[in-house]
Amino acid sequence: MTENKTLSPLTPPRILISGAGIAGLALARRLDSMGIAYTLIEQRDSMQQSTSGIALPFNAIKALEVLGLDQAVLASAHQVKEVVYCKPSGRILSKASLQQPPINQAPYVALQRSQLHQILSKDLAQNIHFSTSLTDVKQSTNGPATCTFTDSRLNGEFDLIVAAEGINSPLRQQFCGQKDSIVDYQIPNWRFIVEMPDHGLQPTYMLGRTELFMVYPVSPDTLYCYAHVYDEAGQYSTGDAKQHLMQIFSHFRGSATEILSKLDDIDVIPGRLRSVDKPYFSNGRVVYVGDAANACSPLLQQGAAAAFEDIICLSTQLKKQGLDDAITAYQQLRSDRIHWVHHASDAPIAKMKMMQSPIAAFARNTVIRLKGPINVQGWRKLAQQDGLVV
Numbered sequence: 001m002t003e004n005k006t007l008s009p010l011t012p013p014r015i016l017i018s019g020a021g022i023a024g025l026a027l028a029r030r031l032d033s034m035g036i037a038y039t040l041i042e043q044r045d046s047m048q049q050s051t052s053g054i055a056l057p058f059n060a061i062k063a064l065e066v067l068g069l070d071q072a073v074l075a076s077a078h079q080v081k082e083v084v085y086c087k088p089s090g091r092i093l094s095k096a097s098l099q100q101p102p103i104n105q106a107p108y109v110a111l112q113r114s115q116l117h118q119i120l121s122k123d124l125a126q127n128i129h130f131s132t133s134l135t136d137v138k139q140s141t142n143g144p145a146t147c148t149f150t151d152s153r154l155n156g157e158f159d160l161i162v163a164a165e166g167i168n169s170p171l172r173q174q175f176c177g178q179k180d181s182i183v184d185y186q187i188p189n190w191r192f193i194v195e196m197p198d199h200g201l202q203p204t205y206m207l208g209r210t211e212l213f214m215v216y217p218v219s220p221d222t223l224y225c226y227a228h229v230y231d232e233a234g235q236y237s238t239g240d241a242k243q244h245l246m247q248i249f250s251h252f253r254g255s256a257t258e259i260l261s262k263l264d265d266i267d268v269i270p271g272r273l274r275s276v277d278k279p280y281f282s283n284g285r286v287v288y289v290g291d292a293a294n295a296c297s298p299l300l301q302q303g304a305a306a307a308f309e310d311i312i313c314l315s316t317q318l319k320k321q322g323l324d325d326a327i328t329a330y331q332q333l334r335s336d337r338i339h340w341v342h343h344a345s346d347a348p349i350a351k352m353k354m355m356q357s358p359i360a361a362f363a364r365n366t367v368i369r370l371k372g373p374i375n376v377q378g379w380r381k382l383a384q385q386d387g388l389v390v
């Protein structure tokens, strides 16, 4: 057992959660349910979310079940049954059912991000210190950290700081050197929600060479769309998102044509595919969860699932043992799965440059024809690993 210099077994740890996104909110709810106190800060001034969607595969729903939120999410979400990969012409490359073993352990759903945040933040708003962030953290060896905040009323000591600040986590920057810890794949992307009554679609991935146009239903009448392209020259990194979409995807047929014709009235969110270079778990009493720990490409749609699994694992260990042992156990229990997810999500993205070659894109498509959609292959492997490690 690691010596714990400041806490007796009966002293509850003073826990700070920095960031009220998916990971921070889920952790706050979980600690509430365990009767463990915390302080939760959020740099934004409210819970307002951009209009985008989020897809939750089986293991996200299994984790939500542990958090007691699966029914609330399922009631707001749209369930899908298969995944379709096709060419820009609409010709199908491959299809796979999501209702067969081993990946049918729970439903696959998607919903608007704002709905997920509403569910996660229900009854929590009064616990969140909005417009608040850390200005400094001084750690001591195996002891509490001295924290100062933009709101000086919170200044004081915390035994555990949970960095749930997303990919740009300032805590990771301070303790791990963030400058070198983010990989930018030179892939600008665009997300939006579009109304399309009675679309009748299942999740559909239209693959060009490096261009991807994905539609994922969030209701029978609404689609979440995601598009990206490899862009070494940076020509699509700035400027008019809608013009870029029209230019890059003008040759895409099927639902893409109809969706692109509706862009005028739609808010498009531009972004870039970026990941942490490797998973991070902790530095002393600072523990990383969610994207602060393991941001990777959304290929396997594991972002929310990983955040939920992280906080379930961490909170369970906090309940079981002293702080320093809990932190060690968190890293040990999460390491294999997180390294696998990070690698499986990013390896195909890291090779995107090669897909500019028609031969490489043809070879990739041949593999998809033979083995099935890339994300379904990933979910099958994930489903065969140990489940939720708590």
Ligand SMILES: Cc1cc2nc3c(=O)[nH]c(=O)nc-3n(C[C@H](O)[C@H](O)[C@H](O)COP(=O)(O)OP(=O)(O)OC[C@H]3O[C@@H](n4cnc5c(N)ncnc54)[C@H](O)[C@@H]3O)c2cc1C
Residues within 6 Å of the ligand: 018, 019, 020, 021, 022, 023, 024, 041, 042, 043, 044, 053, 054, 055, 056, 060, 132, 133, 134, 164, 165, 166, 167, 168, 169, 170, 189, 191, 271, 289, 290, 291, 292, 295, 298, 301, 302, 303, 304, 305, 307
């Ligand atoms: C294009 C794209 C598509 C995606 N699609 C999916 C998908 O379909 N399914 C899926 O599961 N995942 C998806 N993801 C990943 C998913 O969005 C993330 O994994 C998830 O949002 C991580 O949650 P988080 O709470 O760790 O971080 P975030 O959601 O980034 O939340 C971090 C929070 O911390 C706050 N914060 C930041 N800095 C500070 C600070 N210094 N002090 C206080 N607060 C701070 C932020 O304001 C924010 O509220 C996608 C990601 C991208 C980029």
